[in-house]
Amino acid sequence: MTNRTVLFLGSLLAALGVGLGAFGAHGLRNVLSATELAWWNTAVQYQMWQAVGLVGLGAGKLARPGLPVAMLVLGTLIFSGSLYTMAFSGWRWLGMVTPVGGGLMIAGWLLVAWRALRG
Numbered sequence: 001m002t003n004r005t006v007l008f009l010g011s012l013l014a015a016l017g018v019g020l021g022a023f024g025a026h027g028l029r030n031v032l033s034a035t036e037l038a039w040w041n042t043a044v045q046y047q048m049w050q051a052v053g054l055v056g057l058g059a060g061k062l063a064r065p066g067l068p069v070a071m072l073v074l075g076t077l078i079f080s081g082s083l084y085t086m087a088f089s090g091w092r093w094l095g096m097v098t099p100v101g102g103g104l105m106i107a108g109w110l111l112v113a114w115r116a117l118r119g
Contacts, residue, residue, distance in 0.1 A: 010054025
Protein backbone atom coordinates (compact mmCIF):
# COMPACT_ATOMS: atom_id res chain seq x y z
CA MET A 1 0.00 0.00 0.00
CA THR A 2 1.45 3.33 -1.02
CA ASN A 3 1.54 6.49 1.09
CA ARG A 4 -0.68 8.06 -1.53
CA THR A 5 -3.34 5.41 -0.96
CA VAL A 6 -3.15 5.90 2.81
CA LEU A 7 -3.48 9.66 2.34
CA PHE A 8 -6.47 9.08 0.07
CA LEU A 9 -8.21 6.81 2.60
CA GLY A 10 -7.59 9.23 5.46
CA SER A 11 -8.83 12.17 3.44
CA LEU A 12 -11.93 10.28 2.35
CA LEU A 13 -12.77 9.30 5.93
CA ALA A 14 -12.21 12.92 7.02
CA ALA A 15 -14.47 14.37 4.31
CA LEU A 16 -17.15 11.85 5.17
CA GLY A 17 -16.71 12.61 8.87
CA VAL A 18 -17.19 16.35 8.32
CA GLY A 19 -20.31 15.70 6.27
CA LEU A 20 -21.76 13.24 8.78
CA GLY A 21 -20.93 15.57 11.66
CA ALA A 22 -22.71 18.46 9.98
CA PHE A 23 -25.65 16.22 9.12
CA GLY A 24 -25.90 15.14 12.74
CA ALA A 25 -25.66 18.68 14.09
CA HIS A 26 -28.11 20.24 11.68
CA GLY A 27 -30.27 17.51 10.21
CA LEU A 28 -30.66 15.08 13.07
CA ARG A 29 -30.78 17.20 16.22
CA ASN A 30 -34.58 17.27 16.15
CA VAL A 31 -34.96 13.73 14.86
CA LEU A 32 -32.79 11.61 17.15
CA SER A 33 -33.02 11.28 20.91
CA ALA A 34 -30.22 12.64 23.07
CA THR A 35 -28.81 9.12 23.46
CA GLU A 36 -28.94 8.43 19.73
CA LEU A 37 -27.34 11.77 18.95
CA ALA A 38 -24.56 10.95 21.45
CA TRP A 39 -23.92 7.69 19.58
CA TRP A 40 -23.79 9.64 16.32
CA ASN A 41 -21.34 12.17 17.75
CA THR A 42 -19.10 9.45 19.18
CA ALA A 43 -19.02 7.78 15.76
CA VAL A 44 -18.02 11.07 14.09
CA GLN A 45 -15.32 11.78 16.68
CA TYR A 46 -13.65 8.40 16.35
CA GLN A 47 -13.92 8.50 12.58
CA MET A 48 -12.23 11.90 12.49
CA TRP A 49 -9.40 10.85 14.83
CA GLN A 50 -8.68 7.84 12.66
CA ALA A 51 -8.84 9.99 9.53
CA VAL A 52 -6.31 12.47 10.94
CA GLY A 53 -4.07 9.59 11.99
CA LEU A 54 -4.25 8.03 8.54
CA VAL A 55 -3.38 11.34 6.88
CA GLY A 56 -0.37 11.52 9.20
CA LEU A 57 0.64 7.98 8.30
CA GLY A 58 0.25 8.77 4.62
CA ALA A 59 2.50 11.79 4.99
CA GLY A 60 5.11 9.78 6.90
CA LYS A 61 7.57 7.09 5.93
CA LEU A 62 6.33 4.02 7.78
CA ALA A 63 7.51 0.84 6.10
CA ARG A 64 4.81 -1.65 5.10
CA PRO A 65 1.77 0.32 6.27
CA GLY A 66 -0.72 -2.07 4.62
CA LEU A 67 -1.80 -4.20 7.59
CA PRO A 68 -2.07 -1.40 10.18
CA VAL A 69 -3.91 0.82 7.69
CA ALA A 70 -6.33 -2.00 6.85
CA MET A 71 -6.93 -2.54 10.59
CA LEU A 72 -7.55 1.17 11.14
CA VAL A 73 -9.92 1.56 8.20
CA LEU A 74 -11.84 -1.64 8.93
CA GLY A 75 -11.95 -0.78 12.64
CA THR A 76 -13.33 2.65 11.85
CA LEU A 77 -15.97 1.24 9.51
CA ILE A 78 -17.09 -1.29 12.12
CA PHE A 79 -16.90 1.04 15.13
CA SER A 80 -18.42 4.16 13.62
CA GLY A 81 -20.68 2.26 11.23
CA SER A 82 -22.27 0.28 14.04
CA LEU A 83 -22.90 3.49 16.02
CA TYR A 84 -24.36 5.32 13.00
CA THR A 85 -26.64 2.37 12.33
CA MET A 86 -27.60 2.11 16.00
CA ALA A 87 -28.52 5.80 16.08
CA PHE A 88 -30.87 5.45 13.11
CA SER A 89 -32.31 2.02 13.80
CA GLY A 90 -32.29 1.79 17.58
CA TRP A 91 -30.83 -1.72 17.26
CA ARG A 92 -28.98 -1.73 20.57
CA TRP A 93 -27.55 -5.20 19.88
CA LEU A 94 -25.10 -3.49 17.52
CA GLY A 95 -23.43 -2.19 20.66
CA MET A 96 -21.88 -5.67 20.92
CA VAL A 97 -20.23 -5.18 17.51
CA THR A 98 -18.81 -1.72 18.25
CA PRO A 99 -15.94 -2.96 20.49
CA VAL A 100 -14.68 -5.19 17.65
CA GLY A 101 -14.02 -2.03 15.64
CA GLY A 102 -12.41 -0.37 18.64
CA GLY A 103 -10.18 -3.38 19.17
CA LEU A 104 -9.06 -3.27 15.54
CA MET A 105 -8.24 0.43 15.85
CA ILE A 106 -6.23 -0.15 19.04
CA ALA A 107 -4.38 -3.08 17.47
CA GLY A 108 -3.70 -1.05 14.34
CA TRP A 109 -2.13 1.79 16.30
CA LEU A 110 -0.10 -0.62 18.42
CA LEU A 111 1.22 -2.21 15.22
CA VAL A 112 2.15 1.25 13.91
CA ALA A 113 4.01 1.94 17.16
CA TRP A 114 5.82 -1.40 17.02
CA ARG A 115 6.86 -0.91 13.40
CA ALA A 116 7.99 2.65 14.13
CA LEU A 117 10.28 1.36 16.89
CA ARG A 118 11.67 -1.40 14.72
CA GLY A 119 12.41 1.01 11.88
